[in-house]
Amino acid sequence: MPESERVRLFDTWAENYDDSVGEWSKQFPFEGYEDVLGEIERLSHPAAGLSVLDLGIGTGRLAERFVTAGCAVWGMDFSPMMLAKVHRKLPQVELIKADLLGHWPLPTGRTFNRIVSAYTFHEFDLASKVRLLSRLAGDHLTTGGRIVVGDVSFPSEYVRDTAAEKWADSWDDDEYYWASDEAREALHHAGLDSYYHQVSICGGVYVIEPR
């Protein structure tokens, strides 16, 4: 869908996103949503004073876990209404309005201890995912830092194909759900180490570090 329409969709969504995820988290594609957020948090080992960048911060459901842990959180989103909502909820979070695939906002060398993201990367095809993750790992991670991404994801392409048939009615062909086998291979070729944990039947978490 065109960029402007995508922004409008998420702006419209900003007001009731939290409610709709609550209802949908019982089924595909959001089944296990809260567990995925919990796993992102756990694998990030949040601690007071760590700097965290949240990509596609949305309404701040992931970010609030890191704020509670005492981290210094920055959030990026392309929907100004989502940003306004997260600002009301978590005023201490520093916000950036940007499209993750558009002109990149952060100067090289502005680093974070953790870069996290929930249910955002499936908007991008695999090549774009890997390009973005390579840039993040190369330019924006402190030494020893890690990227932790949770999203709609399947253990393999085969399972993803099966799921596409099973959930044909609610499958969105405009989105690029992860398959861990192809993703981890592509990340490996880009010089990134990765670890994957399947959390629910359609949700999983990747930990990505520079090799």
Place this chain on the structure above:
Amino acid sequence: MSSNRDSRSTDDGAIGVGPRLLMGEHVYLRRMERTDLPHVYRWLSDAELCGLIGHSGVSSVDEVEAWFERVSTDPTRRWYAVVTSDGDRVIGEAGLLRLNDGWRTTDMSIIIGERDDWRRGFGTEVGRILLDFAFNYCGVHRVAIGVVGFHEPALRFWEKLGFSREGVQRDGYLHGGEFHDFVMMSILEGEWREQQARR
């Protein structure tokens, strides 16, 4: 010219509230920082520019610093440096002022200080970024601007962005020993959304 890191610096003393960065395509807005003041001083030393934007007289370094102290604690202002995506050059200042949450109104200002960057479409993009910010982030219903009456290009610029002339302050502006009209313009949320839907 500032280095890449300097002009998008995200660590040192950015002031005010609102998102740090509002990204556009050819240009983006970064919350104004003290290190931007030499640029502001240079632009406000341009007497012709000051006349066109309704700034009374050129400003001294001290005045610019005093202005910064004042606006950096002003809760009704969201003030940004205008920076080019290509090369990260600081070319102007822009933002919202007199933001009134109760009335859901705000005034807006855009100054492209670097003359070499006039008529390149940067101002239009800044306008779109700020209107998106005003209506979708700040939740205002009405954005207003006062334009120096003899500054025809500015009047056309704001009309192109969707603003309408709503009134004239007769002799509202004294410049060069003469009184000039000051044109009040505004755009309402519904007008802007309609325009967005057509884009």
